[in-house]
Amino acid sequence: MARVVVDVMLKPEILDPQGQAVQRALPRLGFAGISDVRQGKRFELEVEGPVDDAALARIREMAETFLANTVIEDFDVKVES
Amino acid sequence: MARVVVDVMLKPEILDPQGQAVQRALPRLGFAGISDVRQGKRFELEVEGPVDDAALARIREMAETFLANTVIEDFDVKVES
Amino acid sequence: MTARIGVVTFPGTLDDRDTQRAISIAGAEAVPLWHRDNDLKQVDAVVLPGGFSYGDYLRAGAISRFSPVMGTVIEQAHAGMPVLGICNGFQVLCEAHLLPGAMLRNTGLHFVCRDQKLRVETADTAWTSDYVPGQEISIPLKNIDGRYTADERTLDELEAEGRVAFRYSDVNPNGSLRDIAGITNAAGNVVGLMPHPEHAVEPLVGTGRTDGLAFFTSVIKKLVNA
Amino acid sequence: MSLDTVKHSAETPDSAQPWKELGLKEDEYARIREILGRRPTGAELAMYSVMWSEHCSYKSSKVHLKQFGDKAPQTDALLVGIGENAGVVDVGQGYAVTFKIESHNHPSYIEPYQGAATGVGGIVRDILAMGARPVAVMDPLRFGAADHPDTKRVLPGVVAGVGGYGNCLGLPNIGGEVVFDPCYQGNPLVNALCVGVMKHEDIHLAKASGAGNKVILYGARTGGDGIGGVSVLASETFDSTGPSRRPAVQVGDPFQEKLLIECTLEIFREQLVAGIQDLGGAGLSCATSELASAGSGGMRVELDTVPLRDATLSPEEILMSESQERMCAIVEPDKVERFLEICEKWDVIATVIGEVTEGTRLEIYWHGEQIVDVPPRSVAHEGPTYHRPYARPDWQDALQADDAGKLARPVTGEELREQVLALVGSPNQASKAWVTDQYDRFVQGNTVLAQPEDSGVVRIDADTDLGVAIATDGNGRYTKLDPYAGAQLALAEAYRNVAATGAKPLAVSDCLNFGSPEDPAVMWQFAEATRGLADGCLALGTPVTGGNVSLYNQTGDAAIHPTPVVAVLGVIDDVNRRTPMAFAEQGQLILLLGETREEFGGSAWSQVVHDHLGGLPPAVDLEREKLLAEILISGSRDGMIDAAHDLSDGGLIQAVTESCLRGGHGARLVVPDGLDAFTFLFSESAGRAVVAVPRSEELRFTDMCGARGLPVTRIGVIDGDAVEVQGEFAIPLAELGAVHEATIPALLA
Numbered sequence A, B: 001m002a003r004v005v006v007d008v009m010l011k012p013e014i015l016d017p018q019g020q021a022v023q024r025a026l027p028r029l030g031f032a033g034i035s036d037v038r039q040g041k042r043f044e045l046e047v048e049g050p051v052d053d054a055a056l057a058r059i060r061e062m063a064e065t066f067l068a069n070t071v072i073e074d075f076d077v078k079v080e081s
Numbered sequence C: 001m002t003a004r005i006g007v008v009t010f011p012g013t014l015d016d017r018d019t020q021r022a023i024s025i026a027g028a029e030a031v032p033l034w035h036r037d038n039d040l041k042q043v044d045a046v047v048l049p050g051g052f053s054y055g056d057y058l059r060a061g062a063i064s065r066f067s068p069v070m071g072t073v074i075e076q077a078h079a080g081m082p083v084l085g086i087c088n089g090f091q092v093l094c095e096a097h098l099l100p101g102a103m104l105r106n107t108g109l110h111f112v113c114r115d116q117k118l119r120v121e122t123a124d125t126a127w128t129s130d131y132v133p134g135q136e137i138s139i140p141l142k143n144i145d146g147r148y149t150a151d152e153r154t155l156d157e158l159e160a161e162g163r164v165a166f167r168y169s170d171v172n173p174n175g176s177l178r179d180i181a182g183i184t185n186a187a188g189n190v191v192g193l194m195p196h197p198e199h200a201v202e203p204l205v206g207t208g209r210t211d212g213l214a215f216f217t218s219v220i221k222k223l224v225n226a
Numbered sequence D: 001m002s003l004d005t006v007k008h009s010a011e012t013p014d015s016a017q018p019w020k021e022l023g024l025k026e027d028e029y030a031r032i033r034e035i036l037g038r039r040p041t042g043a044e045l046a047m048y049s050v051m052w053s054e055h056c057s058y059k060s061s062k063v064h065l066k067q068f069g070d071k072a073p074q075t076d077a078l079l080v081g082i083g084e085n086a087g088v089v090d091v092g093q094g095y096a097v098t099f100k101i102e103s104h105n106h107p108s109y110i111e112p113y114q115g116a117a118t119g120v121g122g123i124v125r126d127i128l129a130m131g132a133r134p135v136a137v138m139d140p141l142r143f144g145a146a147d148h149p150d151t152k153r154v155l156p157g158v159v160a161g162v163g164g165y166g167n168c169l170g171l172p173n174i175g176g177e178v179v180f181d182p183c184y185q186g187n188p189l190v191n192a193l194c195v196g197v198m199k200h201e202d203i204h205l206a207k208a209s210g211a212g213n214k215v216i217l218y219g220a221r222t223g224g225d226g227i228g229g230v231s232v233l234a235s236e237t238f239d240s241t242g243p244s245r246r247p248a249v250q251v252g253d254p255f256q257e258k259l260l261i262e263c264t265l266e267i268f269r270e271q272l273v274a275g276i277q278d279l280g281g282a283g284l285s286c287a288t289s290e291l292a293s294a295g296s297g298g299m300r301v302e303l304d305t306v307p308l309r310d311a312t313l314s315p316e317e318i319l320m321s322e323s324q325e326r327m328c329a330i331v332e333p334d335k336v337e338r339f340l341e342i343c344e345k346w347d348v349i350a351t352v353i354g355e356v357t358e359g360t361r362l363e364i365y366w367h368g369e370q371i372v373d374v375p376p377r378s379v380a381h382e383g384p385t386y387h388r389p390y391a392r393p394d395w396q397d398a399l400q401a402d403d404a405g406k407l408a409r410p411v412t413g414e415e416l417r418e419q420v421l422a423l424v425g426s427p428n429q430a431s432k433a434w435v436t437d438q439y440d441r442f443v444q445g446n447t448v449l450a451q452p453e454d455s456g457v458v459r460i461d462a463d464t465d466l467g468v469a470i471a472t473d474g475n476g477r478y479t480k481l482d483p484y485a486g487a488q489l490a491l492a493e494a495y496r497n498v499a500a501t502g503a504k505p506l507a508v509s510d511c512l513n514f515g516s517p518e519d520p521a522v523m524w525q526f527a528e529a530t531r532g533l534a535d536g537c538l539a540l541g542t543p544v545t546g547g548n549v550s551l552y553n554q555t556g557d558a559a560i561h562p563t564p565v566v567a568v569l570g571v572i573d574d575v576n577r578r579t580p581m582a583f584a585e586q587g588q589l590i591l592l593l594g595e596t597r598e599e600f601g602g603s604a605w606s607q608v609v610h611d612h613l614g615g616l617p618p619a620v621d622l623e624r625e626k627l628l629a630e631i632l633i634s635g636s637r638d639g640m641i642d643a644a645h646d647l648s649d650g651g652l653i654q655a656v657t658e659s660c661l662r663g664g665h666g667a668r669l670v671v672p673d674g675l676d677a678f679t680f681l682f683s684e685s686a687g688r689a690v691v692a693v694p695r696s697e698e699l700r701f702t703d704m705c706g707a708r709g710l711p712v713t714r715i716g717v718i719d720g721d722a723v724e725v726q727g728e729f730a731i732p733l734a735e736l737g738a739v740h741e742a743t744i745p746a747l748l749a
């Protein structure tokens, strides 16, 4: 069984209130030197069968139509080693 | 400027209803062959200055004390190429 | 003597004014406390009210826990001051490790607003002495991150030491382990619970019941008799 | 690309400009050139295009909306009327209440969660800008067919968005609507209402006066989201052309808005602002031009001082950005320091971006160079006006002739029983608890009544127990059959709902959801509905204080049912005497107020049992509605009635079922003389309500009705644990409850 990871992040031009809240808290906690924080979602999918091109294409479609709303989000599909 | 990614996932023994909801929806949407889904968080940090061992150690501490709650979550720190 | 009970306002706190009203109705003086001040203005007890402090971004309570005011609250709690965390306040107490465990998204994944039945499990805390163990009360519940979680060992310990303060009794609305709605620390001065007693203190508004008033009268008696 | 300054525009009169892409018509572009005496700069073009969009300029609707002012009833209650961010109503004891309803329909189809969330955010800022503390929200929602797969995407997202935003602000949700109809399939309606409370002296207006006063922008940083959202999203027909062409939507930050609310209220308390405006559609273009237009002088803005989230934004984009959670205040120079201190306290970014000038122009500079120099009125208040052609559609006669009276009716008790269960379990009549349980209705500690009651009631003064009640209603089916009557029926229903809880109706806000104004049939519906609403408000003495128009709700040629949603606000001087809907006392008498006729056109029964829409909607009698309201209010004030529930869609059996389920008691009903059981149970005649009266009060109450000429009929008694219609059928409460509650969760599971 293989693991495929789908990362979903808000598009760069879209406001990310969660990332902002984290970033603004960091200096108060004594962590300096972080100029930007974006927070997104990570999906770990356990895939039955081989993760071939066809399977990846399906997962990409799934990410595009379901896991992400591409109006506001970008996504990235990776096979975990 | 370098990007460091912190992935935060619920510990395996903790129920993940969000991941489950995604998994349950997949067959209805015509996606078969995914045996498990876990949903977590991904933080993208823009780090000023070099990402050396000291910087990574600080980020690990930040993840441990702040970005993740280790009672329920595991985390993983990666430098993006 | 009139007891002085502090109510902390974090950015994003919602039920602070409601909690102040509940404290006044119960007969104490409510003292507003500000998250940036580490001065507790000589209050005798502190309530961390409900809401979405810092938007509940990252995790509920995770950012507030580092506020200046929390530094003093943690110190005073260790010294025995009564501290009550309601909903978001409970989440802050867990994040601050004043109470064990953590809160997760409800298993139904939705915000749940309902009139919730609870069973009082212990009267041996600063905030529950006016109840009787086994008593059924009904107070509003409203949250999306209310699933109480801790590892088995911690849960067993809580049970063994009689530190489960409240359990959900009609339905478990959020998947909390062992139906836990509220817990106390070992000393009994720090209590956290998800439902909102401050919204059950007047017959006219909310659910029309006053089952939550005893939280405040309990602590007031303790403080006045101290 | 080099900066398009005012100077440059004068030197290059013939440069091609993207007016068409920005949604302007050729003659509109020509008019802009005429106003300015030159071609507009890029920044000016951006401002005009968003401000002259349908959404901001009301260019198709304003000739009709004028009637709300022309036919406004005489009333002392109105402190601020149409034209400001929201109207303000005097509710006594020195208090004023402001409320308004708005739409966020198109964005909510594209991104249900964020579309609905930012809809709540926008209306809350409107209320805040009037000087009021927001105290409650409501959310009238309409979706496509309940069993359509896309409804499963849209509805949960919208509900999560309304809740996610409103809950996080600490605003109790006290009511709304959930309606399903295939006509809303590609065009869900997400309307949001907010109500706020202030003292009379705290009313603030959106105007920039006093030369030398500073213009302060505060709240969130400005980003690239939602640019052109107004013109593209809200004004043009949306056809689904795939993901890539979907326009941008905004993401809301309710936490930021909560800070903005508390910060602004503190600023009001210290009387630091001379004028204030929220940033909604058209962002800074709207706020600066409206403030300047309503004020006495001009305004100068240094646009490069605006705090940005994205440093690469062009001045045009900054002017058009619809980033949420921002406000703009006009502040006297010696108050600026304290203003900024309060913002700092609440972690709110605040920046002086300009000042009020002696002149008459709105001038905007970018790094020292002038890029806008316009008469502000021409942008904000003198946009185009269309007299769109309208005509009664040729299918209207056939629709009205298709009388629901000819539909097959249930005859036996068993048939009646089956159809009652089908009705109370149908998606539109079923319990909406799945939705409303996701909303906080307790926060702020002043909620006296919330869903599923007839109106939401909040206490506004804990010492005197003064309160306000609000209900929203709309019935697209009725309005399709007869737009004039349909709008009045929506008004009448909301009015009746407010009175049913014991409050005196005072004022109206409305959200007019229609198809494309370029279709003469739709425009006729719009004209008729506004005429009906204006006449209705005059008759009932409740002025329209403000509202919102949403057009282009159609997919291809198919428009939604014309759907005016009407909100009525009432006052109750002692919330202790509010009337709930629950039948809570065994043995009390159930009385029916009003007259029941054979009226089934557009009814829930015709939809559920026959999937039919035709004929005429129930007759409107506004004098009767007034009388009914007076009786309901007197009954509450004098302690004669213990429960009341208005009759609307679903008719008597629906209302009795709801009151029984709420109270946990059954009812034994008797069909009154002169009526058949079917008409008694299912007719939707307007101007009716059921009340529960203690036996000791019956005579006093019926005498009062008799003396004032309101028909009253004793129809049964609260008793047992079934709803029973004598001689016909009985349904155990448990069965009714199960059917009523199972439908929505099952559809969305």
Ligand SMILES: Nc1ncnc2c1ncn2[C@@H]1O[C@H](COP(=O)(O)OP(=O)(O)O)[C@@H](O)[C@H]1O
Residues within 6 Å of the ligand: D138, D139, D140, D141, D173, D174, D175, D176, D177, D178, D432, D435, D436, D450, D451, D452, D453, D454, D455, D472, D473, D497, D646, D648, D649
């Ligand atoms: N989306 C919603 N948000 C909040 N309350 C709602 C919503 N939909 C329905 N409700 C509430 O549910 C109850 C029943 O709705 P409805 O049948 O439309 O009422 P009515 O027929 O009296 O206008 C009302 O109290 C209404 O306010």
Ligand SMILES: [Mg+2]
Residues within 6 Å of the ligand: D453, D454, D455, D497, D645, D646, D648
């Ligand atoms: Mg009603």
